[in-house]
Amino acid sequence: MEFPTHYESERLFLRSYQPGDGKWYYAMSLKNRQHLLRYESDNIAADIASEGAAEGLVCELNRDWVNHACFFIGVFEKKTSEFMAQIYVGPVDWKLPEFQIGYFAEVDHEGQGFVTEAVRSTLGVLFKQLNAHRVRLECDETNLRSLRVAERCHMTREGYLRENRRNPDETYSSSWIYGLLKSEYQAE
Numbered sequence: 343m344e345f346p347t348h349y350e351s352e353r354l355f356l357r358s359y360q361p362g363d364g365k366w367y368y369a370m371s372l373k374n375r376q377h378l379l380r381y382e383s384d385n386i387a388a389d390i391a392s393e394g395a396a397e398g399l400v401c402e403l404n405r406d407w408v409n410h411a412c413f414f415i416g417v418f419e420k421k422t423s424e425f426m427a428q429i430y431v432g433p434v435d436w437k438l439p440e441f442q443i444g445y446f447a448e449v450d451h452e453g454q455g456f457v458t459e460a461v462r463s464t465l466g467v468l469f470k471q472l473n474a475h476r477v478r479l480e481c482d483e484t485n486l487r488s489l490r491v492a493e494r495c496h497m498t499r500e501g502y503l504r505e506n507r508r509n510p511d512e513t514y515s516s517s518w519i520y521g522l523l524k525s526e527y528q529a530e
Contacts, residue, residue, distance in 0.1 A: 343439075343472045345413050345431070351463035354426065354456065356415050358407050363416075364397025370425055370448065371396065377449040381485045383510050385446065386414070387428065410436075417460040426456040429464050440476040441468055445491065452487060458494045465495060469527045479520040482507060492520040496530055 347358040359367065371387040378388045386403075390396045403414045410433065417427040430444040443464065447457045468474040479497060481488045492499075497520035505514035 345407070345410070345472060346467060347407070349463060349467060350420070351459050353420055354417055354460055354463070355420055356417050356429065356460060356463060359400040359403045359414055359416055361397070361401050361404060363400040364395075365393050366425070367400055368393045368396035374446070374449050378446060379510055381482050381488065382446050387446075415460075415464065417456060419456070424451075426451045427460055429460055431464065431468065434478065438475050439473065440478065441472070441474055442478050442480070443468075444479065445488070447487070457487075458491050461491055461495050465522065465527060469524050473524075475524050477522045480517045481520065483516045483518055489518065492518075495522070496526065497522045498526070 349356050367387070368390055371390040375388060378385050382388060386399060390399060403412075406412050407414075412433070413431040415429040415431065416425060417429060418424060419426050425448050427445060427447045430442075432442045432444075434440040434442050443461065445457050445461060447453075465477060468477055477497075478500075479492050480503070481492060483489075483502075499518055500521045501519035503517045503519065506517050507515045509515055
């Protein structure tokens with residue numbers, strides 16, 4: 343079972359990061375640093391130090407993809423080829439199979455439905471091509487945009503983790519756990 347390195351939705355193309363992406367990935371990381379600080383301070387794009395470091399990172403992500411360790415997916419608008427979002431897929435259990443999904447919208451493209459469209463397309467890949475039995479998501483309870491994406495994608499709220507995140511301001515926040523089963527996905 344191979345995760346495709348390129349796939350599309352109505353408005354978007356989604357692809358793996360490739361050697362040579364470091365320059366624009368670094369510029370994107372600088373632009374989104376403050377945006378990621380509250381909910382995604384540990385995101386790989388949150389604190390890249392240089393173009394060279396960004397190039398090293400995208401090469402590492404490409405190796406992780408080839409080794410099926412995790413899949414970081416760039417989301418781009420078809421019309422402009424502009425970066426819209428990043429999707430993360432991590433294998434939880436290849437035997438079940440179960441995957442975890444995560445995402446962030448590029449700061450200038452929030453609230454335009456790009457993340458929802460990209461997540462729906464990625465769920466299709468997971469359930470149809472990788473034969474996932476289950477996909478899960480962990481989301482900060484105060485990240486209302488992210489919670490809405492999960493709900494628009496018909497994920498079920500399954501659990502609550504109390505104060506499992508330390509925020510940059512040293513406060514704590516909690517997370518909702520969402521899940522979607524293959525039978526639920528097929529019933530849509």
